[in-house]
Amino acid sequence: MIEKSGREFLYLLETIGRMGIFLATTLTNILKPPYTPYPVIRQVYFIGSRSVIVILVTGLFTGMVLGLQGYHNLKKFGSEELLGSAVALSLIQELGPVLTALMVIGRAGSAICAEIGIMRNSEQIDALECMAIDPYKFLIAPKFIAALISLPVLTFIFNILGILGGYLAGVVLLGVAEGAYFQGMYDSVVWADIRLCLVKSIIFGLLIVWISTFKGYFLHLNRSGVFGAEGVSRITTDAVVFASVTILVWDYLIGSLILS
């Protein structure tokens, strides 16, 4: 029993250490020349551009729900004119970064993890090493840069669509004054909120790509000893669950660190 918990702890320690080394190796590889922009552009297309449709739809409906709920709650106090600031603040501070991150985990994080996992499984990564091509530089680094660029962009698109959705639900459907909606928003949102949103989205981007590539890259060290197709499916599930939980935990941590 004690032996087992000790082994668990050592395994945990090893995983944390491996994750740290993985991150450090990747970051130094990003800084090292040669810089090749084309793989990064392709990854931005995959992680960013291809996620736009999902982000547009989720953003619009999140905003509409916020507008609807906010309107009915604020109506009790007779302060419907606060709707604009309520929608904008909750979108910019919390929902924008978090929901975008969750969508990207589902759409791109899982795909990245599976892709690298399969490459490891079919020994393509070993083949790269045999050809003296650094897999960190060739495979992982472009994904990191692309995620760090894409997440803020997607988050801001989400915010704009959410504000539009709140406008649709609140002003067009429920009849809040248009001026009150936008003016309340301009008055209450400050630069610090937008900076918080930016910081959150960049950190979430790093977490997503870090966890998904890590899980895929070290498929062969998987403790359950299951490789092949089942192993890939298992690590992909792991990566999605772990990344989602980490995002929510970090959302609270960053919020409390910056707002206090």
Next chain:
Amino acid sequence: MKNMNLEMIVGLFLLAGFLSFSWLAIKMGDIKFFMEDTYPVTARFISISGLKEGAAVELAGVKVGKVSDIHLDNGEYEAVVELNISNDVRLQDDSIASIRTSGIIGDRFIKLTPGGSELYLEQGDEIEETESAISLEELVSKYIFDSE
């Protein structure tokens, strides 16, 4: 889609993000790319409780500027508030600045009441006549304890 290549799609994506960010930053974050046509004046208050930087300055109910800076004068123990007033609004030097609340729980703002003087406030001048924030609690306690 044949004539839309990868670079163009990525470019469009980045452009959309940049536009969204700049709209939020300029409209809501009050980031200035252009010089705004305002001039600063100061006003001293005994208490400004609840007034925040960025609060509106209103004249006859119309927004004519905003609070740009609040600090404490350590010698006089007074709050010094700096206001940025729009250039096309001229204020007489006996204008009154008072701190008001919009609604019962609303934000604090500064209400300007025009005076009758012939002289106008210049850049950096001080509004002499001020009224401090009215605190509901103070009024209530005054009412309770004075009525014995």
